[in-house]
């Protein structure tokens with residue numbers, strides 16, 4: 001299938017609003033001709049030209065710098081021109097319209113990056129990293145997106161995909177030469193290679209999960225029995241009266257989400273209905289929502305009354321069972337006469353008072369650390385990843401497990417198929433395998449001009 005010839009697209013590449021400099025970007029076969037007309041002279045590739053941009057009647061719209069990147073050595077792989085003018089929205093609009101008069105079409109969101117992908121300048125995970133870099137909430141997330149853009153994530157995916165392919169080849173060969181024992185065809189080490197591959201995939205999955213958290217921020221869900229002070233704690237952390245606080249058990253019913261920043265690190269907090277037996281229909285629905293929210297939590301913040309931690313622990317233990325990490329807050333420490341001696345096992349405990357603010361500094365430090373992936377291996381070299389990538393890796397892992405079982409039972413054709421499916425999942429991460437609606441879905445979430 002041949003791709004249809006692409007037209008020339010144009011967009012304002014700088015952020016909306018006034019600024020010192022604004023950039024209009026063109027990409028496509030007509031880019032340099034349009035720029036020549038606008039600037040009144042031909043542009044040499046990779047040269048900064050000081051030019052006057054003129055309208056159809058020859059009147060000067062603005063003066064500025066024009067840069068021409070001849071394809072394929074450009075961001076999109078096509079001919080690209082960047083027109084730098086004064087950063088006035090009015091001037092930039094006029095320049096944009098003039099480019100359209102001269103044959104360009106306004107770009108869709110993400111269309112420049114989509115072209116870079118289609119021209120092979122970036123793989124799909126790298127193109128996604130471009131959007132993640134632009135949207136990064138803090139310096140750490142930006143650095144991690146930069147590493148993904150440099151291909152650190154893609155290289156690890158490719159390495160696993162290559163090894164998977166090599167194993168596939170052995171299995172396929174064994175199907176074709178059914179008389180030979182699998183060992184001689186695949187080499188005696190096939191089982192070992194399988195194990196090594198599974199380990200590498202598990203490590204990559206952990207790194208991608210960390211990368212997803214770097215991109216999306218930590219998702220923390222506050223749970224506990226009624227009246228433990230969950231909403232009070234949300235308010236204390238958010239620094240506002242976001243949630244209703246009363247001394248009536250069962251005050252909170254709906255989920256209440258708030259994004260907070262601690263020293264520039266972003267995390268999401270969700271306040272939930274108190275967990276207890278009984279309650280009216282509304283409260284029970286609230287508890288159902290609380291449990292559902294916990295299933296997508298990176299962290300459960302279990303808030304219990306410091307005066308009766310055993311009861312609090314019992315009220316939430318089953319709800320938090322599946323959550324990766326749990327932070328216990330013994331709240332209302334101001335009401336406590338002497339230090340408590342309750343130990344919930346391996347989880348951490350902090351003593352706080354949402355009312356007096358005691359212990360909140362330590363809580364801030366701990367939350368910042370958790371949001372930054374503190375205490376996890378390989379904090380350095382971390383790259384951003386997306387839920388899409390994590391899901392694909394999980395599916396690849398499941399196919400690998402299937403394949404291993406099928407191989408052990410010498411059901412080679414099924415094993416070959418499972419390996420193929422696993423390989424396709426990895427290919428979908430970098431875009432070598434492309435489900436139909438994937439590209440539109442990914443690039444439509446970009447900003448215009450990128």
Ligand SMILES: Nc1nc2c(ncn2[C@@H]2O[C@H](COP(=O)(O)OP(=O)(O)OP(=O)(O)O)[C@@H](O)[C@H]2O)c(=O)[nH]1
Pocket residue numbers: 224225226227228229230231232233244245246247248249250251252253272273274275331332333334335352353354355356
């Ligand atoms: N003394 C003291 N009282 C607190 C503290 N935190 C919360 N309270 C009080 O405890 C009561 C319940 O607080 P909420 O924040 O509504 O508790 P909740 O866990 O959200 O309750 P539900 O939404 O009903 O599940 C209110 O009267 C708060 O003022 C604290 O640290 N010390």
Ligand SMILES: [K+]
Pocket residue numbers: 226227245246247248249250251252
């Ligand atoms: K309450």
Ligand SMILES: [Mg+2]
Pocket residue numbers: 230231232243244251252271272274
């Ligand atoms: Mg509440």
